[in-house]
Amino acid sequence: xxxxxxxxxxxxxxxxxxxxxxxxxxxxxxxxxxxxxxxxxxxxxxxxxxxxxxxxxxxxxxxxxxxxxxxxxxxxxxxxxxxxxxxxxxxxxxxxxxxxxxxxxxxxxxxxxxx
Amino acid sequence: xxxxxxxxxxxxxxxxxxxxxxxxxxxxxxxxxxxxxxxxxxxxxxxxxxxxxxxxxxxxxxxxxxxxxxxxxxxxxxxxxxxxxxxxxxxxxxxxxxxxxxxxxxxxxxxx
Numbered sequence: 001x002x003x004x005x006x007x008x009x010x011x012x013x014x015x016x017x018x019x020x021x022x023x024x025x026x027x028x029x030x031x032x033x034x035x036x037x038x039x040x041x042x043x044x045x046x047x048x049x050x051x052x053x054x055x056x057x058x059x060x061x062x063x064x065x066x067x068x069x070x071x072x073x074x075x076x077x078x079x080x081x082x083x084x085x086x087x088x089x090x091x092x093x094x095x096x097x098x099x100x101x102x103x104x105x106x107x108x109x110x111x112x113x114x115x
Numbered sequence: 116x117x118x119x120x121x122x123x124x125x126x127x128x129x130x131x132x133x134x135x136x137x138x139x140x141x142x143x144x145x146x147x148x149x150x151x152x153x154x155x156x157x158x159x160x161x162x163x164x165x166x167x168x169x170x171x172x173x174x175x176x177x178x179x180x181x182x183x184x185x186x187x188x189x190x191x192x193x194x195x196x197x198x199x200x201x202x203x204x205x206x207x208x209x210x211x212x213x214x215x216x217x218x219x220x221x222x223x224x225x226x227x
Contacts, residue, residue: 004158031213043159043204043217056214091158095213104215106151106158 004107006092012113018080021110024073025094033104034067034077035091043091049075082114117142121205121218128195129226136190136221138179138205146207148172148181148188149215153202162190162203197225 005024013019025032033048047057052069060067064083069075079086089111093104122137140146147166151159163172168183177192188205205218 033215042219045214048213050213093158103161103164106160108156108158 004092004094004105006090006107006110008110009108010111010113012115013082014115015083016081017114018078019082019086019112019114021077021090021092021112023075023077023092023107025075025092026096026105027073029094029096029105030072031095031104032069032075033093033095034075035093035106037089037091037109038087046077079112082112084114087112087114117146117207117209117216119205119207119216119218121203121221123219123221124202125222125224127224127226130197131194132225134190134192134195134199134223136203136205136223138188138190138218140186140188140205140207142186142207142209144210145183146209148179149206149208150177150179150188150190151204151206151217153204153220155201159204195223195225197227199223200225 007022030051034046035043036046037043046059047067048055049069067077089109091106091109093106095102095104118141120139149164150162152162153159163174165172165181168181171180179188179190202220202222204220206215208215
């Protein structure tokens with residue numbers, strides 16, 4: 001398996017523009033997670049899905065952020081409008097099942113820079 | 116709430132030195148505990164895990180023991196290599212939950 005795939009790997013945009021980050025989880029995994037990593041706040045969970053349904057979005061910072069999972073093999077995280085403080089590395093991760101120690105597999109991340 | 120506290124970095128050691136990275140946690144019940152490693156430019160990879168008290172997780176020469184009495188899960192390695200240079204994250208998953216709660220990460224640099 002190719003692992004979790006994220007695109008783009010790097011994104012540079014200007015303040016106010018819409019940004020869409022994409023994720024393809026590992027085939028067969030039923031959980032998908034979006035994380036944000038910054039120097040100041042470390043690694044934060046933004047939202048996670050189970051069987052394409054959002055389960056917990058309490059980490060989504062504000063209404064400018066939205067996430068969707070239209071099918072089991074694709075998810076997007078959208079920021080509209082983007083702001084410089086959104087600059088971070090965004091990770092997608094996936095896992096299978098409810099086993100107490102099931103591993104989350106992380107993608108390589110998307111480094112977002114908002115100018 | 117649930118939280119994880121790691122020793123602050125960065126940590127710099129010479130090759131073949133002994134490594135300890137401290138991790139303590141706050142959680143109700145019996146969480147599962149994890150160490151993840153992030154190499155430069157990559158996503159996080161699971162290094163080792165433990166699911167109950169006194170369990171020892173081990174992988175690639177790294178070890179960590181789940182100590183409920185001290186709420187700790189310290190990472191150790193007897194002889195580090197340059198290739199171990201990375202950022203290490205301690206994490207917990209509360210009993211019955213799917214969310215991982217991460218520590219702030221510890222950057223480790225090994226000099227030859």
